Amino acid sequence: MDSMITAAARALAAGDPLGALNRVALRDDAPALALRGIAMAQLGDFLRAKALVRRAARAFGPKEPLARARCVVAEAEIALASRDLGWPAKSLDTARATLDAHGDRVNAAYAQYLEARRLLLIGRLDEAECTLAEPHPVPLPPAIRAARELLVAGIAIRRLRTNVARAALARAEQAARHAGIPALMAEVENASLVLNTPAARLIARGEQRLLLLDDVEALLASEVLVIDARRYAVCAASTVVSLARRPVLFELARLLAQAWPEDVPRSTLIEQAFRTKHADESHRARLRVEVGRLRTMLGTLADVSATKQGFALAPRGTREIAVLTRPVEERHADMLAFLSDGESWSSSALALALGASQRTVQRALDSLAAAGKVQSFGRGRARRWVTQRVPGFTTTLLLPMPLPS
Incomplete structure (x- = not known):
């Protein structure tokens, strides 16, 4: 040369x-x-x-x-x-x-x-x-x-x-x-x-606090029964029960864990887990079925007991119960996490990274764009999407991927 x-x-x-x-x-x-x-x-x-x-x-x-x-x-x-x-x-x-x-x-x-x-x-x-x-x-x-x-x-x-x-x-x-x-x-x-920035939020006994990655690692290695809203799983030390494909069961587990040691009224469980405001006998029957499934899934980690008003989560042994979630919770958080790395993404790349269909990703992007959270430039195959990083928080992209079901 x-x-x-x-x-x-x-x-x-x-x-x-x-x-x-x-x-x-x-x-x-x-x-x-x-x-x-x-x-x-x-x-x-x-x-x-x-x-x-x-x-x-x-x-x-x-x-x-x-x-x-x-x-x-x-x-x-x-x-x-x-x-x-x-x-x-x-x-x-x-x-x-x-x-x-x-x-x-x-x-x-x-x-x-x-x-x-x-x-x-x-x-x-x-x-x-x-x-x-x-x-x-x-x-x-x-x-x-x-x-x-x-x-x-x-x-x-x-x-x-x-x-x-x-x-x-x-x-x-x-x-x-x-x-x-x-x-x-x-x-x-x-x-x-x-x-050195908050990576998750802990909810336990009615209180909330932000956690660093070191704290998250220590929590998941402890004997605390963790309802992990980042990976849609219930964890205690080396035991992990994935509810990634059972969204209703996970929502019930989270509601019960957030109220622990108190119980949750049946009307509240039906309204939030089933997304309805008008409960009838069919909803109450379905709730009993779903609670039974959740009890079976949790196995030796915890029990779900019926109370006069509703249901309560009861951990086995002397375990505490905590909910671990993202520092900032909102719809399509996984997609925002990828976009917040500062690069411009195509919808096809997001679909590949998220393991979702391109049409699903496109609908989510349109929804986020309408809310002013993302913006696009270019047209057709050259169209790219970007967003601003949430200041003061690490992105969920840097946290573990969802566990296999």
Whole structure:
């Protein structure tokens, strides 16, 4: 490569996209196109960046597989940054194999990081961990080490392993300082704030208080019977009963837990669990059936006893009862959590990340837009959605995914 290409590449590696563009902005050869695309991606113009990287890949041609593979990795990173989660992951796997075969271990490791990052975004934590666990035959540059440690911390936070997350963030901070890239250091700093901002709200004996991630981890490891409204489950130490597919049962459990040690009138349970204001004998019969199902689901964790006025939750043994919920509760909270990461999302990417149909996601987005909580730009396939982050609270995206039923 000539000196201008080398200088532009070094500028990009140091986080200086404008310096790189000053050297290659007027050139249309394949290496210059690739560097221009990466620079535009760093500046946030993802559409132009994607077009430039694809032009570079075509310009390199089939006789330069290594350069084409690097372009594919760059395009994959642009797709992740623009939340195009439907981008073909097999292309990245093929590029990674090509990089390995040609001895480019560093870029192969970066392709591995991008693959794990995509898996984390769509909630496939086990696969992301397995991808990161693969060994690297060569030492990684500080910037890639920092990015990898951020990913390790993200997985640990989602799994509520705060000590592992803190250690990974400390390593990420050290690597980012060594790299000397301001944007990377800012990303590590923002990730560290998650551990020091409220992540959940605890409701127990009629009182409420905010919890940090450490407090949430300690609570779920204790003997307290926790009605977890974030994952729609009932937990006590190592025992977990998922009610994710039984919304009525979960609503009954939550209402009973919030009133504990008092009981809840039957009329209140019918009105809030069944969403009706006019109860009749059929509703009261259904309530008895649903309470019986809840009693069976809870098993040895707790009992649901009938009282003169209604029903009461009675924990087994000497357990306390608490409700764990999001710090700010509102409809479509999971979707707002994804949107509040500061990036622009398409409805198809949100559907993939949430495991919902695209039509369901679109209806929810329209509802949030009507309430002024999200806004969109672009049209058709280019339409993207954004929102503002809720100040002072970590997003629910960083909390564990719902438990399997």
